[in-house]
Amino acid sequence: MNTSWQNPLVEQRADPHLSLVDGRYWFTASVPSYDAIEIRSAGSIPGLANAATKVIWRAHASGPMSWHVWAPELHRIDGRWYVYFAASERDDIWKLRMYVLECTGPDPLNDPWLERGQIVTPEEGFSLDATPFEHNGRRFLCWAQKSPPTESNLYIAELSNPWTLKTEPVVITRPDLAWERIGFCVNEGPALLKRNGRVFIAYSAAATDANYCMGLLWADENADLLDAASWHKSPTPVFCTHEAAGQFGPGHNSFTTTPDGQTDLLVYHARNYRDIVGDPLNDPNRHARVQAFGWRSDGFPDFGTPVADGTYSLGD
Structure with a gap:
């Protein structure tokens, strides 16, 4: 198998989420205007670059879900399609909360979407980047939330x-290392990876400029994932x-594979310049x-370094 595509694959799409379902790739990400959720699909990764996009939902005019529509993820769970995303309010733009949409039919591009509402957490507060996953017959949710208010x-x-939520939330990591606290004290954007007897969660840290980077958590596959002591960083x-x-500033990643499942792929956003004018959140050039990536002899992922822009070739 020899496959190549251009990096960046999709320009001005931050927080990319790419999955392979029944032989097709599905892509969604934050749009620069932060006011809608769009998805696209293709039979190959290079095909996503020019695939038609479909806006499946738009922000409300006011109230909840009317501002800062961020980081959508498209998941198929028990045969149904869901989108997890965060949004705030036009009159309170940092009142970020997590929400879920459900597709009413089998075709996410053409069937209607239903608002399932907010994912309510016991400590109401700034929350985002929800990602669901299944492990050992149970379904979990991992997300980022501010508590205390500055972290x-x-x-x-x-x-x-x-x-x-079925159980009380458990904190599995706080931004307690120096590189997680540059600009802002942040652990966010979790992405799940299971391999070699471990459950891995990659995440992103620091401010959304050139300091943005990825960290890694892991737990034994037979550990109690709801026990904070099971997790290592x-x-x-x-x-x-x-x-x-x-x-510069690679992060907010997701994982997928080649169609044959033999090669693991890291999906992330980054900018191709360091200096940003104004607020990094208003700079649209975080490209997908x-x-x-490969695996080390000790069973841990080796993500390497970001590749330069241009043709990226994947061979045997």
Whole structure:
């Protein structure tokens, strides 16, 4: 198998979420205007670059879900399609909360979408980046939430249905390392990866400029994932700015594979310049990129470094 695509794969799409379902790739991400959710699909990764986009939902005119529509993720759970995303209010733009949409039919591009509402957490507060996953017959949710108000931690809980928590949330990481606290004290953007007897969660840290980077958590596959003591954290970033390649602030990743499942792929956003004018959140040039990664002899992922822009070739 020899496949190639252009990086960036999709320009001006931050927080990319890419999944492979029944032989087709599905892509969604934050749009620069932060006011809608769009998805696209293709039979190959290079095909996503020019695939038609479909806006499946738009922000409300006011009230909840009317501002800062961020980081959508498209998941198929028990045969149904769901989108997890965060949004705030036009009159309170930092009142970020997590929400879920459900597709009423089997075709996410053409069937109507239903608002399932907010994912309610016991400690009401700034929350975002919800990602669901199944493990050992149970379904979990991992997300970022501010508590105390100045720090964004990662939480985990079991789900009773795709939009309702079943158990009390547990903090599995706080931004307690120096590289997680540059600009802002942040752990966010969790992404799940299971391999070699472990459950891994990659996440993103620091401000959304060139300091943005990825960290890694892991637990034994038979551990109690709701026990904070089960989780361990890399003391150093596992993927970060690579100035020689012209890639700055890589993060908010997701994982997928080649169609045959033989090659693991890292999907992330990054900018191709360091200096940003104004608020980084208002700079639209976090582009979605895809590259392969491997595994070390100790069973841990080796993400390498961000590749330079241009043709990326994937071979045997």
